């Protein structure tokens with residue numbers, strides 16, 4: 186998988202993506218992350234990439250030409266390459282989308298907005314633009330949303346997460362519609378809190394049943410709408 190991020194803040198993207206599991210995935214050649222800065226395509230001596238909104242109103246709008254030129258500098262991409270337009274005004278990203286994207290695409294482009302957002306004509310001019318939100322709140326820029334989505338997609342690229350089971354057994358993943366159960370590791374007792382005895386029993390069937398019961402309990406408490414209808 187090749188990720189290309191059009192961003193005014195390439196360091197933010199690169200810093201995260203060079204670390205931890207995504208960084209290891211890059212080192213192993215399983216994925217790549219490249220950034221292109223629309224400011225390098227501003228075409229004006231002050232490197233301006235934003236302007237006041239037509240019709241008036243607060244805030245600035247990111248201009249279309251630098252973004253479209255930045256995209257065009259990428260050259261030919263696979264025909265189905267999606268351009269994910271990060272915006273609160275789009276369908277909400279979720280785990281099935283992460284899996285579907287990982288299966289469907291070999292290259293993805295992410296557009297990171299700032300200020301009031303991106304001139305709407307970018308979505309008309311670029312191919313395969315998909316507006317996507319990461320949730321019902323507003324951030325200052327599209328870098329964190331792009332990173333969230335790239336990270337979630339990366340986990341589905343074979344080899345990126347060492348133990349494949351940990352991907353299919355996570356909350357929202359595979360057959361799993363419930364939130365995940367609690368986890369424990371050493372020490373067996375910490376500040377008066379002991380690990381549940383069942384986890385020390387070695388009885389795998391009982392442990393699986395206990396974990397399922399815990400999943401139901403956590404889901405009931407925090408996200409009851411995820412429980413299957415009775």
Ligand code: SAM
Pocket residue numbers: 270271272273274296297298299300301302303317318319320321322323324325326327328330
């Ligand atoms: N004026 C926009 C609105 O009301 O929908 C908000 C713009 S926001 C301050 C600036 C940029 O941050 C957006 O263009 C987008 O790239 C990113 N952004 C903010 N919140 C987001 C979210 N929940 N999901 C995806 N992108 C978001």
